[in-house]
């Protein structure tokens with residue numbers, strides 16, 4: 001029987017929290033970016049992809065795990081790509097073990113540097129909770145200012161897969177998507193496939209995704225469920241683009257698929273004192 005814990009550690013030079021649930025599941029979340037870098041369900045293998053060439057350096061995004069994209073997705077606005085919280089230090093609010101879970105909650109608020117980019121006082125929280133086979137990643141945001149604010153959010157989850165050409169993503173049939181590979185294309189399409197197979201570069205934003213999605217591999221599967229995150233981004237750079245990503249090994253694209261719970265098409269609008277949350281949950285099957 002393993003011992004459950006929620007302890008402070010250093011991971012690749014960054015302060016981090018290492019969780020182990022009573023059933024033996026484990027997760028590691030950095031204070032830098034509130035970035036989840038590892039999740040192993042009880043008795044199982046690592047389920048998050050981390051690039052072997054990841055650069056662990058303040059100011060540089062971490063390649064792999066679960067980047068938190070807030071308050072902007074991609075380059076849809078004036079802020080740095082995917083917003084600014086993924087490259088800032090968060091604070092630890094709580095880390096504890098319960099009867100059948102372990103949880104860590106991190107928070108970040110605006111400061112002078114953030115307000116110079118984005119003049120909206122806010123408090124954001126990210127909590128990572130693990131049980132035996134389940135991971136919940138929940139992002140919350142409160143408008144602590146005196147004027148309305150708007151933001152997008154994506155939990156940019158890099159799923160680790162043995163061989164991406166052998167996986168299928170099920171549950172997207174009939175869903176409308178926009179192909180983000182072609183930045184000029186405004187055309188929307190409906191996915192008519194029984195399941196999605198990956199054999200080329202893909203960057204799609206699916207709207208109003210139904211729950212759950214199933215990422216099926218030959219030897220294991222992953223159930224993906226979201227709440228309050230209506231959009232799903234599916235991303236794999238494939239060979240040519242992967243070769244241009246400096247912090248990713250050339251074969252990295254074969255071992256990952258990003259399936260990102262997101263709220264992008266319709267940004268979240270918060271009046272003063274209003275708050276909002278969205279969650280992505282993974283179940284190892």
Ligand code: TA6
Pocket residue numbers: 061074081082156203233235258260
């Ligand atoms: O979510 C897909 C995406 O926006 C892609 O277009 C791709 O650029 C990816 O995110 C990674 O972005 P990053 O800034 O982490 O290199």
